[in-house]
Amino acid sequence: MDFRPFDQRGYRTLPVGEGYGQWAATYEDVVQDEMDIRLLERFPSIDWRGADLVLDLACGTGRIGAWLKGRGVKAIDGIDLTPQMLTKAEARGVYRRLVQGDVGKTGLASGAYGLVVQSLADEHLADLGPLYREAARLAAPGAAFVIVGYHPHFLMSGVPTHFNGPAGEPVAVESYVHLMSDHVKAAHAAGWTLAEMEEGVIDDAWIAKKPKWERFRHHPVSFAFVWRR
Helix, strand or coil, X not given: CECHHHCCCCCEEECHHHHHHHHCCCHHHHCCCCCCHHHHCCCCCCCCCCCCEEEEECCCCCHHHXXXXXXXXXXXXXXXXXXXXXXXXXXXXXXXXXXXXXXXXXXXXXXXXXXXXXXXXXXXXCXXXXXXXXXXXXXXXEEEEEEEEECHHHHHCCCCCEEECCCCCEEEECCECCCHHHHHHHHHHCCCEEEEEEEEECCHHHHHHCHHHHHHCCCEEEEEEEEEC
């Protein structure tokens, strides 16, 4: 679903590659652990340490890769569309291999990964189908696909994924609204079954970091699914 009917801010909007290329330098100053890592920590069914090889789809600056390494994951591969993000990820020294490419068509080996993860990227995909199909192709038998996303409710409240550009002006990154049912349909079509789900809301921890978000208190801002085949 096109985000434009919900846009209340009218920021200049960049394509994904260009937007994240500009954002790479300051990305980690903006994205908070409450958005994704706090949700990942709520999944008791995932044996992070037990996954021999993990794929970090849309790995960005390597935030999630570093978290996975801290959880005891032995080996991590990452793929991202943006060279500037991959440079940041490589500097962390936590990845076995980093590849520039499309998360819907990675070119990586089928059935190679004991766990596939993606964080904060699905809203930039016009179609969820290729992502879920590719995750299914890449996952080893019994592997899970864990995906964390920007909640459609928050997007539909008019707040796009955005950052401050070089001149300090707000810049949005091209985004799409995917309802929860869109994820379920795409996942089921690819052979996935939902095992767990969490949603993150704006609470005291958020307000302490972003006081201006008081008006969004109790609104869902992110979600996470665990899919299994």
